[in-house]
Amino acid sequence: MTVLSVRNLNIDIPTGDGHVHAARDVSFDVGAEELFGIAGESGSGKSVLSQAIMGLLPGAIISGEILFEGRNLLTLPAREMQRLRGNRIAMISQDPLSSLHPFYTIGAQITEAIRIHRKVSEAEALREAVDTLTRVGIYDAEKRVHDYPHQFSGGMRQRVMIAMAIVLRPALLIADEPTTALDVTVQAQIIALLNQMRRELGTAIIMVTHDLELLSSIADHAMVMYAGNRMEFGPGDAVLGAPAHPYTLGLQRSSPNHETRGDLPSIPGQPPSLLVEQKACAFAPRCPAVMDICRQQRPPVRVFEDGTQSLCWLEDKASRTAAALAPAPEVPRPVDQPSDIVVSVSDVRLTYGGRSLFGKSINLEVLKGVSLDLPRGKTLGIVGESGCGKSTLARIIAGLLPPTSGDVTIEGKSVVDLDRASWVEMRKRVQMVFQDPFGSLNPRRRVGSIIGDPFRIQNVAHGAQRKNRVRELMEVVGLNPEHYNRFPSEFSGGQRQRIGIARALALNPSIIIFDEPVSALDVSIQAQILNLISRLQRELGLSYLFISHDLAVVRHVSSEIIVMKSGQVVERGDTETLYHNPQHPYTRELLAAADPHYRKSGGSFAVPPGELAP
Structure with a gap:
């Protein structure tokens, strides 16, 4: 049974x-129990399409038509659409921090969603909230349901958003990058939970993601979008396993896998401006197989034997594969040379205390004696589940959080007791790229000012010189310099992450701490950023701490990896040894969960026991 049918949809947004x-002219169907994947770069129209289905594009x-259970959502009265939204149609937003109200507990926000659509008591709604939080991997849900959003890590906030979306058992669930901020074990649990919803409740799921490896392992059907166009469509394994369109092939090549070496082959150039209506093929300026007709006329839809449909002038899949999949030159990793230690962490501990419960003082030990060394010119990867202490450790090294005990030295100088003036000087050498791009950008300031702040604070450049350097940085990280005067809210999630990276690169620091730097980026820009930071490291001798839940990315960039669990380092070693011969059971568990074939088979990462009863 078809739950959603989109026909010849065109969306124009006045600015x-x-x-x-x-x-532009987008059509697709989603059936009951189906997982429909939508992939593409930032700005391709994925999220706008989702918002149109939800009725969240005023003006x-x-x-065209958006038919949900036979009713055209575009012609429904606002009150009818409000009854459907959250109840029959739910959405998991991309940015969990901005989607959760900071003044209310997560329990209050979830129970509000329940009681708006159902006549249940507050106590019953709270029990449902606790049960759903447990299902999405929030430990001690009975206690944490009374916590506020800022008390959760980025990954756990995303789990709260997922719980809020599924608590009403909707017929259609739109998941906009639902696993972007999640570590691999929780990601596997969430996918298992969504699959259980499909089987038991018949829920149809639209998953918007830039993770092609994930999508290829779970999607029944998939659609690849570019500049508002449906470039390729068909069965998930056919579209993502044997792509027909050069754009899909380019995205696939840009994705790091567990055997990737050297620079990643990224798609050249930038997507076109959507202010200009495309009369020919929108991908022609970036296509490796472009022909003259591609620049002159809009391409037809080609249908292939495996069920894929491609908006392209090329007729033969084999010729497309040969043209678009030319092997990229491999850049060998530099041979390890003896190097000095630029960052040394010695027995760092962090304990939060002072909270009183039933007359007793509660101390929460977040870091339990962490030690590490970062050699100059190297990349040290840090992996582990959300809440294990990765980001907290990064903030201590960056001087944003004082440790309870232990020592941190940067280039031979202890930074634990530095005064404010000394830290301002130190930050010329130490910079950080945060996990949450929107939360780390001032929404009231223009992007040019945000990226230019390091120059202003350190009194490095002024006036036209500062503006020119900011524009150069924007271009380096894949942003249009013409958007210098825009605000952060006018950028997509991936573009906001690039703003944060540009700001960190401004002063050419010797040490950069990357906290999930590419988690919000689509694969083509991810490849560009990973290649960029690798090139900068080779040319400038930069040292990186690289925190990520994406094990393929960590393996690609790191020479050494440490694995953290519950505030402790449980394993460390050079990258290839750790991947091929992990010693700790937890490391083996992480590597198993990162395997897409493991995900597809279900593995052992099932959702917590219980049934998703209607």
Whole structure:
């Protein structure tokens, strides 16, 4: 049974610069129990399409049909749409921090969603909230349901958003990058939970993601979008396993896998401006197999024997594969040379205390004696589940959080007791890229000012010189320099992450701490950023601490890896040894969960026991 049918959908969004053509002639169907994947770069129209289905594009000019259970959502009265939204149609937003109200506990926000659509008592709604939080991997849900969003890590906030979306057992669930901030074990649990919802409740799921490896292992059907166009569509294994369109092939090549070496082959150039209506093939300026006709006329839809449909002038899949999958030159990793230690962490501990419960003082030990060394010019990867202390350790090294005990030295100088003036000087050499791009950017300031702050604070550049250097940084990280005067809210999630990276690179620091730097980026830009930071490291001798839940990315960039669990280092070693011969059971568990074939088979990462009863 078809739950959602989108027909010839066109979306134009009026702006001060003109109409943004966010979607053009997009059609697809989603059936009950189906997982439908949508992939593409930031700005391709994925999230706008999701918002149109939810009725969250006021002022947009929308034509075509969006049929949900036989009713056209575009013609429904606002009150009817409000009854459907959250109840029959739910959405998991991409940015969990901005989607959760900071003044209310997560329990209050989930129970509010329940009681708006159901006549249940507050106590019963709270029990449902606790049960759902447990299912999505929130430990001690009975206690944590009374906590506020800022008391959760980025990954755990995403789990709260997922719980809020599924608590009403919707018929259609739109998941916009639902596993971006999650570590691999929790990601596997969430996928298992979504699959259980599909089987038991018949829920149809639309998953928007840039993780092609994940999508290829779970999607029944998939659609690849570019500049508002449906470039490729068909069965998930066919579209993502044997792509027909050069754009899909380019995305696939840009994705790091567990055997990737050297620079990643990224798609050259940038997506076109959606303010200009495309008369020919939108991908032609970046396509390795472009022909003259591609620049002159809109391509037809080609249908292949395996069920894939491709918006392309090329007729033969084999010729497309040969043209678009030319082997990229491999850049060998530099041979390890003896090097001095630029960051040394010695027995660092962090304990939060002072909280009183039933007259007793509670102390929470977050870090339990962590030690590590970072050699100059090297990358040390840090992996582990959300809440294990990775980001907390990074903030201590960056001087944003004082440790309870232990010592941190940077380039031979202890930084634990530095005064404010000394830290301002130290930050010329130590910079950080945060996990949450929106939360780390001032929403009231323009992007040019945000990226230029390091120059202003350190009194490095002024006036036109500062503006030119900011524009150069924007171009380096894949942002349009013309967007210098825009605000962070006018950028997609991936673009906001690039703003944070540009700001960190401004002063050419010797040490950069990357806390999930590419988790919000689509694969083509991810490849560009990973290649960029590798090139900068080779040319400038930079040292990196690289925190990520994406084990393929960590393996690609790191010469050594440490594995953290519950505030402790449980294993460390050079990258290849750790991947091929892990010693700790927890490390083996992480590597197993990162295997897409493991995900597809279900593995042992099932959701917590219980049934998803309607």
